[in-house]
Amino acid sequence: xxxxxxxxxxxxxxxxxxxxxxxxxxxxxxxxxxxxxxxxxxxxxxxxxxxxxxxxxxxxxxxxxxxxxxxxxxxxxxxxxxxxxxxxxxxxxxxxxxxxxxxxxxxxxxxxxxxxxxxxxxxxxxxxxxxxxxxxxxxxxxxxxxxxxxxxxxxxxxxxxxxxxxxxxxxxxxxxxxxxxxxxxxxxxxxxxxxxxxxxxxxxxxxxxxxxxxxxxxxxxxxxxxxxxxxxxxxxxxxxxxxxxxxxxxxxxxxxxxxxxxxxxxxxxxxxxxxxxxxxxxxxxxxxxxxxx
Numbered sequence: 567x568x569x570x571x572x573x574x575x576x577x578x579x580x581x582x583x584x585x586x587x588x589x590x591x592x593x594x595x596x597x598x599x600x601x602x603x604x605x606x607x608x609x610x611x612x613x614x615x616x617x618x619x620x621x622x623x624x625x626x627x628x629x630x631x632x633x634x635x636x637x638x639x640x641x642x643x644x645x646x647x648x649x650x651x652x653x654x655x656x657x658x659x660x661x662x663x664x665x666x667x668x669x670x671x672x673x674x675x676x677x678x679x680x681x682x683x684x685x686x687x688x689x690x691x692x693x694x695x696x697x698x699x700x701x702x703x704x705x706x707x708x709x710x711x712x713x714x715x716x717x718x719x720x721x722x723x724x725x726x727x728x729x730x731x732x733x734x735x736x737x738x739x740x741x742x743x744x745x746x747x748x749x750x751x752x753x754x755x756x757x758x759x760x761x762x763x764x765x766x767x768x769x770x771x772x773x774x775x776x777x778x779x780x781x782x783x784x785x786x787x788x789x790x791x792x793x794x795x796x797x798x799x800x801x802x803x804x805x806x807x808x809x810x811x812x813x814x815x816x817x818x819x820x821x822x823x824x825x826x827x828x829x830x831x832x833x834x835x836x837x838x839x840x841x842x843x844x845x846x847x848x849x850x851x852x853x854x855x856x857x858x859x
Contacts, residue, residue: 577634578591578594578633579594579633580632581630594635597615603615608624609624612638618637619638620636621636621638622635655706655710658705669692672691672692675688676692693734704761708834711834712835717754718752721751721752721789722747723759724759725745727759728767730760731767732771737774739781740781740782741782741783743785743786744784744786744787746788747788748789749791752796753857754796761835762832765831765832766800769829770800771783771802773802773806774804774805776804776805780803785800795857795858795859797856798855798857799855801852802851807845813829814829816830839857839858840857
């Protein structure tokens, strides 16, 4: 019996009626103090212990009490993400129509003969609506799941996408954008690549803006191909990322301006291309994205 209990992949306690231990396996030993935070007369309950969620169950069997603990952290996270995703998607749908109407009116106004001061105000409104539209599109895409339709393009679209994006970004420091594109072709879903680059470049700009040690920012974009794998690297000389363990987790952000979706969506986009994304801190910090051809 002891060998069977030890082989089970979750904590198990067998307790005598007087509260003393009859048996517990090695998994139970690691989290033994979890029993102290369980309700006295529980039969089944969920417990948050050391940042992990456990489903606790208790059964009486003759003169022994059997307690099991099942780690349900992943299930709780999926449940939380699904709930937040549904709420976010609903809000995004509600916001999309009025923002679309405002964008059309702004475009119509810009076609008129405006004085310089008014035009500056209208252009700032256009920047603001672009940022809202970007957030709406990211939210809806994340909530319904990312699927890629890969095609072959000139690698010039990398620079074009970035230059189109930074027009709408607000930043106060001088930032040099350096491109090192080492092959002529990229195979990708162009719309998804645009979103990926927008998020990574915005992340790099914010890291530079937040740094008190950087006067002139540098963002380097490198694209190379090795066999059937394409690598996109985004370097910057701004602040290091915080909480790297949860960097690509949805709805988790350490930034004041962050919504917690940007890097999570980048991860989904990379995976939709049968690739992955990682954060490399040393020797030169950068995001590394692999995209399979």
